Amino acid sequence: MQDLSNINDYQASSTLLAGKNIVVTGAGDGIGKAAALSFAAHGATVILVGKTIEKLALVYDEIEAAGHPQPVLVELDLAEASHRDFAALNNEIIDQLGSLHGLLHNAGILGEMKPLSQYDAETFDQVIKVNLSSNFNLTNALMPALNLADHASVIFTSSGVGRKSRAYWGAYAVSKFGIEGLMQTWADELADTSNIRVNSLNPGATQTQMRKQAYPGEALNSNPEPSAIMNAYLYLIGSDSIGVNGQALNAQSK
Numbered sequence: 717m718q719d720l721s722n723i724n725d726y727q728a729s730s731t732l733l734a735g736k737n738i739v740v741t742g743a744g745d746g747i748g749k750a751a752a753l754s755f756a757a758h759g760a761t762v763i764l765v766g767k768t769i770e771k772l773a774l775v776y777d778e779i780e781a782a783g784h785p786q787p788v789l790v791e792l793d794l795a796e797a798s799h800r801d802f803a804a805l806n807n808e809i810i811d812q813l814g815s816l817h818g819l820l821h822n823a824g825i826l827g828e829m830k831p832l833s834q835y836d837a838e839t840f841d842q843v844i845k846v847n848l849s850s851n852f853n854l855t856n857a858l859m860p861a862l863n864l865a866d867h868a869s870v871i872f873t874s875s876g877v878g879r880k881s882r883a884y885w886g887a888y889a890v891s892k893f894g895i896e897g898l899m900q901t902w903a904d905e906l907a908d909t910s911n912i913r914v915n916s917l918n919p920g921a922t923q924t925q926m927r928k929q930a931y932p933g934e935a936l937n938s939n940p941e942p943s944a945i946m947n948a949y950l951y952l953i954g955s956d957s958i959g960v961n962g963q964a965l966n967a968q969s970k
């Protein structure tokens with residue numbers, strides 16, 4: 717077993733993702749935006765999935781202006797999307813691109829920072845839907861496209877509180893524990909039956925809107941920008957991680 721504790725030091729070749737098709741959810745902002753730009757800069761055709769079309773369009777334009785492979789833009793609210801929407805995306809990917817080599821489940825919401833005894837039930841359901849159920853449904857729907865690739869990588873986004881919970885993290889922590897369970901189950905089921913590897917990645921504290929919401933008093937520059945944590949994302953999504961499966965990994969060293 718290779719040492720996976722330093723994947724944040726990984727150096728990707730500039731053509732690592734040439735010819736690869738990769739879905740990134742929540743691609744319009746924060747870590748998802750940085751991942752979409754980074755994957756495109758390494759040669760991938762990125763399928764930008766997200767809720768706010770204006771934000772996705774800006775990422776699309778930035779990728780196009782840089783001369784990277786033309787991305788695909790998919791407006792999809794993961795809280796509202798149906799099985800039919802997910803299946804349509806799978807069919808579109810197969811029709812237009814042939815297969816899918818990577819799926820980064822990145823979109824997420826924080827919900828409330830409150831004791832569970834005061835947590836709003838509707839918010840709880842919403843957080844579980846966006847952060848967990850949609851990851852299950854989208855992965856299932858995209859299996860045909862993933863299976864058409866010679867090798868494919870699915871990355872689930874975890875969190876520190878998805879591995880050891882803390883007070884007041886509510887549905888968010890529960891959803892991220894669920895993500896680890898989903899990842900482990902899928903990884904075990906697919907290990908001997910497919911060329912799809914499945915892992916979870918905790919980005920660690922990163923300067924985004926969500927971090928600001930969770931820690932409003934924190935100085936802005938206390939944490940790295942999303943673009944500074946991309947080495948681990950590139951490692952896991954690209955072919956250098958073939959054989960790595962079922963691992964709970966960190967994008968920043970402790």
Ligand SMILES: NC(=O)c1ccc[n+]([C@@H]2O[C@H](COP(=O)([O-])OP(=O)(O)OC[C@H]3O[C@@H](n4cnc5c(N)ncnc54)[C@H](OP(=O)(O)O)[C@@H]3O)[C@@H](O)[C@H]2O)c1
Pocket residue numbers: 741742743744745746747748765766767768771792793794795796821822823824825846873874875876918919920921922923924925926927
């Ligand atoms: N930042 C950190 O310190 C940190 C630490 C640990 C884990 N994480 C995890 O990293 C991932 C990215 O977080 P971030 O910090 O980059 O957060 P962010 O800046 O708030 O970005 C979240 C992204 O998810 C999208 N999204 C939210 N609800 C959605 C929905 N219903 N349908 C589709 N897309 C939706 C947002 O789109 P809109 O902008 O259009 O709403 C946005 O693009 C999350 O899974 C988060 O839990 C972050």
